[in-house]
Amino acid sequence: MTAKREKENGIVETIKTVVYALLIAGIFRSLFFQPFWIPSGSMKDTLLIGDFLFVNKMAYGYSRYSCPFGLCPFDGRILASDPERGDVVVFRHPVNGTDFIKRLIGLPGDSIQMKDGVLHINGEPVEITPAGDFEEEYRKQGPVGYFPQCENAPVGEGGTCTKPRSIETLPNGVSHSVLNIRDGFFSDNTPVFSVPEGHYFFMGDNRDNSQDSRYSRANGGVGFVPAENLIGRADRIMFSSGGRSLFFLWTWRADRFFKAVE
Known part of the structure; x- marks a missing residue:
């Protein structure tokens, strides 16, 4: 040869x-698993900008959105399993086609409302327990360079940005932390949302800084999310970097490596 x-x-x-x-x-x-970087602060302090996780795509079965670019050749879901209230879920935005990550709050048939900053499910307020303040440095975060929103604003760059934190317990016993930035904002008082069959209602844990199901799609929100748009469940953070670049080793957050998503 x-x-x-x-x-x-x-x-x-x-x-x-x-x-x-x-x-x-x-x-x-x-x-099986889809990688996902957290791009925004809508799920603080459960998920921080720069957290890297794998989405468990086996959790709810498969739809056409399970394939890259939504190219799976079938409608509906196969091998479907119902998500549970309180799951942190990655789903395809019903309009703009991007992948979002939020917490599942409302199931089909539920009524959801915020009253004075307290979540009500089917007319009943959820249990809320104060849990101190969430603190972070006021600086640009992630590749996009977002500044965090602060309850104690204005804060100079490098200062301490704080937000009151509470533990919210859902009717099925799932507990998670939520943050509050300001009182009396639209997100604190909403109309009643009746979740239709085959759809779900999602909210961010950073309640005053999340475009979620409380906002209509015409106003930049996601509205009710069809079941087929669910991609998978976020179970564990694999890696986390708080800087503008992955290669800024001094910004790695080792305490978040392999941390369970709750």
Whole structure:
């Protein structure tokens, strides 16, 4: 075999290896776990900007949105399992096609309302327990460079940004922390939302800084989310970096590595 032929065969084998690797990665991403970076502060302090996690796509079964670009060739869901209230879920936005991550608050048939900052489910207020303040440095966060919103604003860059934190317990016993930035905001008092069959109602844990089901799609929110738009459940943070770049090693948050999402 000539050197030219050996070189050509080497190139072909390299291409085949790359193609196989891409196919395996695509199958793994479509069927099992999808990587997800937290881009905004809407789920603080459960999830922080720069948290990296894998989304469990087996949790609720599969829809066309389980495949990259929504290309799975079927409608509805197969191997479907119902999500549970309180799950932290990644779903496809019903209008703009981006992936969002929020907490599941309302199930089909529920009525949801915020009254004076307290979540009401089916007419009953959930249990709220004060849990001190959430503190963070007032600086640009993540690649986009968002400044956090603060209850004690205005805060100079480098200062301490605080938000009151409470533990919210849902009717099924799931407890999680929620943050409050300001009182009397629209997000604190809403109309009653009646969740239709086949849809879910989502909210961010950072209640005054989340475009979620409390806001209509025309106003930048997500409205009610169809069941087929669910992609998977966030179970565990694998890695976390608080800086503008992954390569800023001094901004890595080792205490969040492999932390369970609650």
